Amino acid sequence: MTVATQFDLILRVLIAGCCGFAIGYERDARAKTAGLRTHIIIAVGAALMMIVSKYGFMDLLGNKGISLDPSRIAAQIVSGIGFIGAGTIIVKHEDVNGLTTATGLWTTAGVGMAIGARMYIVGIISALLVLGTQVMLHRNLSWLRLPTTNEVRLQVKPGKHNISIIQNKLQDQNIEVTSMHVRKTDTADVVHMAIQSSETVDMAKLTAVFEAIPEIIDMEIY
Numbered sequence: 001m002t003v004a005t006q007f008d009l010i011l012r013v014l015i016a017g018c019c020g021f022a023i024g025y026e027r028d029a030r031a032k033t034a035g036l037r038t039h040i041i042i043a044v045g046a047a048l049m050m051i052v053s054k055y056g057f058m059d060l061l062g063n064k065g066i067s068l069d070p071s072r073i074a075a076q077i078v079s080g081i082g083f084i085g086a087g088t089i090i091v092k093h094e095d096v097n098g099l100t101t102a103t104g105l106w107t108t109a110g111v112g113m114a115i116g117a118r119m120y121i122v123g124i125i126s127a128l129l130v131l132g133t134q135v136m137l138h139r140n141l142s143w144l145r146l147p148t149t150n151e152v153r154l155q156v157k158p159g160k161h162n163i164s165i166i167q168n169k170l171q172d173q174n175i176e177v178t179s180m181h182v183r184k185t186d187t188a189d190v191v192h193m194a195i196q197s198s199e200t201v202d203m204a205k206l207t208a209v210f211e212a213i214p215e216i217i218d219m220e221i222y
Contacts, residue, residue, distance in 0.1 A: 009051050015120065016047035016112040019127035023108050026134050032101045033088040042084070042105055043112035046077050050116025074113060081109040104130060149178070149196045150206065155188040155218040162215040163191060170195065173209050188217055 017040050024039025053073035085102035107130050114123035156162050167177055180193040203221065210219045 009055070012051065012115050012118065012120075013044055013047050016043040016115040016123070019043055019111045019115065019123060020108050022127055022131050023104055023111075023134070026131055027101055027104060033098055034084075034101050034105055039105065039108050042081065043108050043115075046081075046109040046112030047116035048112075049073055049077055050113045054117065077109055077113060078106075081106050100134065104134065149194060151222040152191075152193050152195055152210070153220040153222075154191040154193070154210070154216055156191055157215050157217060158184075158187075158189060159215065163189065165215055166191075166213055169213050170209070173197075175209065 020040040020043025021036065023043075024034075024036040027039065028035030050073070085105045088101045088105065089098040107126065111123045111127045111130070114126065154166070156166065163180075163182065170177060174197060176196045178194045178196050180191060183190040183192075206221055207219075210216055210221070
C-alpha cells in the first residue's frame with residue numbers, strides 16, 4: 001500500500017472523528033451519559049474497522065482456497081454498537097432515559113462506516129442531520145407541539161349553570177373540554193371530563209387553575 005493511499009485512509013479517520021466530535025459535543029453539552037469522547041471514539045473506530053474490512057486483507061487476495069467477504073466486519077460493527085447503546089439506556093419507574101443518546105451512538109457508527117468506505121458526502125450530511133435533529137428538536141417549536149390531554153374527576157356544587165361556568169373559565173386558560181360525563185348526587189355533581197391544551201401545562205399549573213374555580217368542591221387529575 002502506497003504512502004498516498006495511507007494518507008487517504010488517515011483522512012477518512014480524521015473526517016469521521018470530526019463528525020463524531022460534532023454529534024458528541026451536543027450530547028456533552030446536555031450532560032448525557034455518552035458524550036464527546038465516546039462519540040469521537042465510536043466514529044473513529046467504525047471508520048477504522050471499515051477500512052480494515054476493505055483493505056486489510058488485500059495481500060491474501062488471489063491465494064488459492066481463500067475467499068473474502070468484506071461485509072462481515074461491517075456487519076459486526078452494527079451489532080457491536082447495539083451493546084454499547086444499550087448501556088446508555090436507563091429504565092426507572094417506567095421512565096426510559098437515554099434512547100436518543102443510544103440511537104445517536106448507533107448512527108455515529110454508521111457515519112464512521114460511511115466515511116471509512118469513502119462515502120464522504122453521505123457520512124457528513126448524515127452527521128449534520130443527526131446534529132440538527134438533536135439541537136432543533138430541543139427548542140420550543142410551536143408548530144411541532146402536540147396537545148396535552150388529561151382526565152379530570154370533579155365534584156361540583158349543585159347549580160344549574162356551575163358546569164358551564166367551569167367550562168368558560170377553562171376556555172379562558174386555553175383549555176378545551178373534549179368530552180364530559182355528569183352524574184348528579186344529593187350533595188354534588190360528579191363530573192368526569194377529558195381536557196386538552198395546545199400549550200404545555202404541568203400538573204401544578206393545572207391544579208392551580210381548578211383550585212381557583214370556587215364552584216369546584218374536590219378534584220382528581222389523571
